[in-house]
Amino acid sequence: MKILFYDAKTYDKTSFDEALHNFPDLEVDYTKTDLDSRTAALAHGFDAVCGFVSSDIGAQTLSILHEKGVRLILLRCAGFNNVDLDKAKEYGIRVMRVPGYSPEAVAEHAMALALACNRRLYKAYNKVRENDFSLNGLMGFNFYQKTAGIIGTGKIGAAMCRICHGFGMNVIAYDVYENPSLKDFVTYVSLDELLAKSDLISLHCPLMDSTYHLINIETIKKMKDGVILVNTSRGALVKTNDLVEGIRMHKFAGVGLDVYEEETKNVFEDRSDEILEHSTTARLLSFPNVMITSHQGFFTKEALSAIAETTLQNAEVYLSGKESPNDVK
C-alpha cells in the first residue's frame, strides 16, 4: 500500500521510518506541503494519504482525493474537526485517527503552561538574562490546596486530573460523561460551578458545535478573579476577542495557550505588519500574563513513536478489511 505523507517534518520522517521496519506491506512517500484542495492532486497514484490537525480535509479536498483514487485518510492526530466526514462517507473514503498516543504528553504541557504563567517563568528568564535579579512582577500563588477545574475528562483531561491531584489540588471536573477511573479524587460539578470555584481551569474537551466558543465573555464573567486559564485542546474552544476583553477586565492571573483560533490561517507565516495588526493572536501576545506555545503539547519522543506505530497499524487494519475503534465516522 502506498501512502502519501503530507506536511512531513524531519522528526516525522525519523519516527515513521523507524516504525516502518515492522510494516513490510506499507510504503510511505513524504512531502513537505500540507494537505488541502490545492495539494490533494499530488496523491495521484497513492492508496492513502496521511494528514495532520493543520490539514484542510474539507469537501473540495475530499473530492480531489476521491478523483485520484485515494481510499483511506490516516490522521496522525486525535482531533478530526478538520475533516468533512459526511463527504468522506459519500465518497467511500475511510478515515482513521490516533485517538490516544500519549495523553500525559499533552497534560504535562498543560501543567507546564499553568506553572509558567503562574510564576511568570518567561518573564523571570528574560529578566535574569538581562542581569535583572529583582522579583518585581513575578509573584504567583500556590497550587497546593487550590481548586483545579478540568473541562473534559477523557484521556488527556484524566491525565491532567491526576497531575493536579499530585500537586495537592482539589480537583473538580465537568464533562458530559463521568470518567469512572477518577471517582476517588475528582468531583464532577456543573460547568457554572466549575467556572465559579476554580483557580486553574484547563480545557480538554474536543472542538464540536456544542463546545465552539465555550469560553466567551459570559462564561469568563462567571470565573473567579485571578484565575489561570489553560487551553491545550483546540483554539476555537475560546472566543479570542472575548478573552482579550476578559484580560482587560483583569480576570486572569495568567492565560496559557498551546492552541489558538488563527492557527490554521498561518497568520505568522509572512509576519507582515498589516496581518499582525489585525491578528487576535498578536493582540493576546501583547499582554504580559499570556503565554502561547505553538501546538507542541503532543511533541515528545514517546508520543511521536506511538503516533507512528498506531498510524501504520491503522493502515494494516484497513488492508485486512476489519473495523477498528480508530475509525472516525
Ligand code: NAI
Ligand atoms: P477524549 O475523546 O479521550 O476526551 C474528550 C472528553 O471531552 C470526553 O470525555 C468527552 O465526553 C468530553 N466532552 C465532549 N463534549 C464535551 C462538552 N460539551 N463539555 C465537556 N466535555 C465534553 O480526547 P483526548 O484524547 O483527551 O483529547 C482531548 C482534546 O485534546 C482533543 O480533542 C484535541 O482537541 C486535543 N489535543 C491536543 C493536542 C496538543 O498537542 N495540544 C494533542 C492531542 C489532542
